[in-house]
Amino acid sequence: MNLEEVARRAGVSTATVSRVLNNLDVVRSATRSKVLKAVAELNYHPNLHARTLAGGKSHTIGMIASNMENPFFFDIFRSLEAEALRNGYEVVVSNTDYDPERLVRSVRLMIGRRVAGLAMVVSEMDESLVDELAAAGIPCVFYDVGAPREHISNIRVNYRAAIESLVKMLHTQGHRRFAFIGHHSALGPTSERERAFTKSMVKLGSGVEWRTVADRDGLEGGLQAARQLLNSGFRPTAIVCVNDFTAVGALRALREHGLNVPGDVSITGFDNILLSEYCDPPLTTADIPRADIGRLAFEALAPAGDRQPAPGREIVIEPRILVRGSTGAAYSRRKP
Amino acid sequence: MNLEEVARRAGVSTATVSRVLNNLDVVRSATRSKVLKAVAELNYHPNLHARTLAGGKSHTIGMIASNMENPFFFDIFRSLEAEALRNGYEVVVSNTDYDPERLVRSVRLMIGRRVAGLAMVVSEMDESLVDELAAAGIPCVFYDVGAPREHISNIRVNYRAAIESLVKMLHTQGHRRFAFIGHHSALGPTSERERAFTKSMVKLGSGVEWRTVADRDGLEGGLQAARQLLNSGFRPTAIVCVNDFTAVGALRALREHGLNVPGDVSITGFDNILLSEYCDPPLTTADIPRADIGRLAFEALAPAGDRQPAPGREIVIEPRILVRGSTGAAYSRRKP
DNA sequence: TTGAAAGCGCTACCAG
């Protein structure tokens, strides 16, 4: 089933059918009707590959994420997609599960698809991959993983400030034994968050004890990391988690050990995913405005109004601290 | 950047480059090297659209889901993708958010992409859309939404049996006031689960009171539905939820009302998503083997070994009940 | 306002 069959049935040329299908309003209304009738009767659906090939432009935006299972990434996808659809683009996602090989695979796939733009929401990144992307001439926007280059936009979050606020608050509440639960990831946000944590600890000086531990991203990773932490004998009164998803996992480990939150241990998340309000207790966290990020990412790739993609901009996002039930004064356990 | 440039640089024909890129082992090893060298030097990435168009086959499988935010769907996607990748296919997903219009859009998009197969993991379904798909000649597999036709495979879950088991267990534990929390959805699993619940209630006879309530799928929907239920004045001692995701939302409403689970109220989920073990208390639920579903779906679409897609099969899955901490004897609240 | 025809980048078939 192709244009030609439709054209034949409508008694016009393929060019005309194409024009109708693309809403080029040069077509006489009577002709248009004939064509649409034929299209409907034949249950015709244009071949998008042929269209892309002939048209020379893709109309799809790619997004590569490290862990679509983590609602944080899904939220970004959702806002990016909404913005894209509104502007006549599709978006196709690819998940790497923090696997460098899958990252390479995904990037190549996106290049092969000749996507109109690519949002990289990943923690791992290889310099040579960025080269590849640049050589392919695909507009890119990186979230959180540094790729400071010409023509490449970066969206970054000011973790430092947020983690510092969180730590300062906990310290003020009397906490002196801290722990950081991270997740494995070569570079980027995690290590940046961890570094931010470490720096904050150092800044607090000798009055505090602390350690860090890490496992995979996610519920299970948080659980394992927290178990490992608790089994080590070290007993923090405050745990700073790399993100909410991990924190929810850690919460389970705390319950297993009979520790009350925030009575025995305070815990913080990061991101402000919906789930952070549904766990018990709800998490004190730092809100990252995912809706904005999706929108900004799209604008950096294919701005509305057919402007050229914005040249390499640097967008910094300031998280907002949200204090909820998972944190409180040190040693505040209410006796039963 | 195209085949021709690569061919020129390697001093061979485009046909040969194509053969190398497709691993047709008829190429002399020396020639192959030359080609690969040129490919690398030029940072060449084949245009997948051209490939699909010329080759006449797509090598990508589509999946349309109602709510990718619900981990249940993501789990199915993950297993489907794993199986697909293993067999040389890509998979591209589309999310409908239970919106019939987005469903139509998604289906058309998949047809336009000429996907090699399509997994429909949706609750809403329009008969005419199934026609469209059939006319387009795309192998399809439907999860849970009846589309009994020639050449179309269906994977369904025996909700009836599972819900009945759950209800029977609760009844045996002394529960007499039940509630069902569902989610809006035109047809399919929800209504089937709800019907299953209703039937079970009727079967229990006049000794029980019950009612049903519904909101959107998800954390927020579960919360709202449960609030609505509790504010109605009816006080069930057992709540059966349409799925785990919703149940976690309901749990929050129960906490808000100062109700202890399972002391005051028992609650059950469905699906056995990972989160069901991370909430407090962990949910009694019915396990649906998502990994199997993804695999079965793939096999129904593009069986390994180049066999033709299996002709319309009907696969029934029997959930397994998992009893965890969210259920217990009626009126068993331990006094503080 | 419409049609004819030249590609878009690749595969696959037929020769050699």
Next chain:
DNA sequence: CTGGTAGCGCTTTCAA
């Protein structure tokens, strides 16, 4: 084992 070439289904000039 390799090259030439006819499409795949569509868009887009260029003419009419």
